[in-house]
Amino acid sequence: MADNSDFAELPLRDIADEQAGDAVMPVSASLVPPLGDIAFLLDIDGTLLELAATPREVWVPPGLAETLNRLHELTSGALALVSGRSLNDIDLIFAPEVYPAVGGHGAEMRLAIDSEADAVQAPPLDKELKRRLAAIAKLSPGILLEDKGYSLALHYRLAPQAEQAIYQAVSQIRADLPEAPIEVLPGKCVCEIKHAGFTKASGVRELMTHSPFKGRKPLFIGDDVTDETVFAIMPDYDGLSFSVGRQARGVHGQFGTPNDVRIFLGELARREDAKRF
Template sequence: TLTRLHEALDGALAFVSGRSLSAIDRLFAPLSTAAVGCHGAEIRGADGRVTALTDPIPHSVRDFFQSLADAYPGTMLEDKLYSLALHYRLAPDARPALDAAVKAQQSLLAAEKVVVRSGKAVIDVKRLGIDKGTGVRALMREPPFLGRAPVFGGDDTTDADVFRILPELGGHGFSVGKAFEGAAYEFPSPRDVRQWLANLAEAGVAA
C-alpha cells in the first residue's frame, strides 16, 4: 500500500517519527522514503540526502539519563544521537522516581539547551527549538513536497507540534485514537488508518 502511494505521489510521501532514520528504515524495509527522524533533528529528502538540523545530545545529558537507566531495572535508554528516549514500559512503577530525578536536573538540562517531554511510557529528550513540526516545515521546502499541502496523521503527544503548524502550510491533520487540537479528523484506531490508506492506493491519488 505505502509503496503504491509513494509512486502515485511522485515520492511525496514521508515518515515523521521520534525514531532515528535507520530505525524507520528497518521498520519499513525495503521501502525507503523521505523522512523526519529523531523528533525533527534529522531529515532525509526524497533524493536521499540527509540533513541534521541540530547538534547531538551533549555527553553530560546522555550520561545522566544512562545513570537513570542503570539505576532502575526494567528501564532502557535508547540513544539516537540527536535525541534520547528513556523507556519504562517494563518498569511503570519507576515513573515517579524518574520524573523527580529529571526535575532535580533542570539546571543541567537548561544549560545544555535540551527539553524533556513525556510520551507513551517514555521520557523523550531533544534539543530546544527542534521538534517534528520544524522537521516537517523544513521538508516542505524541498521537492517534491514544495508547493503541496501536507496531510499528516499522528497519535503521540509529540505529534502536536506538527498539528500546530499545519495551518501555515495549508495542510490537513488527522489524529488516531484520541483528539488533538489542530486535527480535523480522528480515526478510531490504526487499523482504520491502514484501511483508509489502502483505499487511497486502490483508487489512485493525484500526484
C-alpha cells in the same frame, strides 16, 4: 500551546486531557483532495504501527509497505515518514523499503528514496548530560535506555511503576542545569529528552520547502504529544491533520487505532487508482 518543557512532570494521560479539543468527527476519505495535490506526512509508532513492549519489537504488517509504495508513486514521491526515530532505525524497521523521512524529531531528513540523509542544524546532546540522563535507567529493572544521538529516550513500558521516579529524576537534572537547552517529551510509556533547537514541526517546515513536497497540501497523521507541534502548523499550509487513539486540538478527525489508519491509506490509494482506470 504550552511549551513541551512544561510537561516534564506530567504523564501522557494528563497531557492528552489538557490538549484535547472539542469532539472530532471520524475520518472520511471525502476530506482528502486528489492525491496529486497532497503530501503525506506520517508518524510511525502508534500511528502506522502498533506500539510494542520495546522499540525493537514493532513490526510492519502485511500490505502496509505495498500501500506506502503506491501512495509514494501516486504523489510523485511526496510521502514522508515523520518520527522521533533515527533514519537508520526507520530503515531497519521498513527494510528493504526506503522512504523519504524526517527523523530524530526533526534532526535528520531524507528528501527522496535515492538521496543521502542530511542533518538539519541539529546539535547532539552534550555527552555529560547524556551520561547523567542515562543513569536514570538504573532506577528500576525494565527501564530501557535508547540513545538516538540527537536525543535520549527512557522507555518504561516494562516498568510502569517507575514513571514518577523517572520524571522526578529528569526534573532534578534540569534544575541542576537550568541553562541546558533541552526539551522533555513525554510519550506513551517513554520520557524523551532532546536538544531544544529542533522539533518535528521545524523538520516538516524544512521538508515543505523542497520538491516534491513544496506547493502541496500536507496531510499529517500522528498520535502523541511529540506530534502536537506538527498539528499546530498544518493551517499554515492549508493542510489536514488527524490524530490516532485520542483527541487533539485542531485536527480534522480521529482514528481509533493504527489499523484504522492503514485501512484509510489503502482506501485512498484504491480511490485514486479507480479514477485512472
